[in-house]
Amino acid sequence: MTKADVQEKLEDIFSRYKGERQELIPILQETQAKFRYLPAVAMREISRFLQIPDSSVYGVSTFYAQFKLTPLGKKVIRVCRGTACHVRGSAKVLAEIEKQLGIKAGETTEDMEYTLETVACIGACALAPTMTIDNETYGKMTTKKVAEVLGDSSKAG
Numbered sequence: 001m002t003k004a005d006v007q008e009k010l011e012d013i014f015s016r017y018k019g020e021r022q023e024l025i026p027i028l029q030e031t032q033a034k035f036r037y038l039p040a041v042a043m044r045e046i047s048r049f050l051q052i053p054d055s056s057v058y059g060v061s062t063f064y065a066q067f068k069l070t071p072l073g074k075k076v077i078r079v080c081r082g083t084a085c086h087v088r089g090s091a092k093v094l095a096e097i098e099k100q101l102g103i104k105a106g107e108t109t110e111d112m113e114y115t116l117e118t119v120a121c122i123g124a125c126a127l128a129p130t131m132t133i134d135n136e137t138y139g140k141m142t143t144k145k146v147a148e149v150l151g152d153s154s155k156a157g
């Protein structure tokens, strides 16, 4: 993605705003929805558009967990660490995924295939321990099922 591509997409977003300071969060949200993270060049353009310092844009982006400053992998794995999943062994499932992908929670594989995250309850406690890969939910996870689930998702993608 070139700087020109980023600029074109941003101009489209900016066209819906007045350029006022209080629009920062919605603009960051739209930018992230477009690029799946907040590229540095986009943050500079946003600071120019809103006439606020780069450091303010950066400060807000790092304050809220919803904003990502590094690109996500093609697939995002989320392992539930809510209470019901925790008592049924989610930590072991997470450790097995970390081992198989060679990354820790919060990281992305070098080939940009997977990003691994943990989340609070996803609302499927009856199926604990649970995990999701993009919009697909996998329940009653075990360390043995990890390879199967990762294999399925790579076939699907």
Ligand code: FES
Residues within 6 Å of the ligand: 080, 081, 082, 083, 084, 085, 086, 120, 121, 122, 123, 124, 125, 126, 128, 129, 130
């Ligand atoms: S605690 Fe994991 S789905 Fe509710």
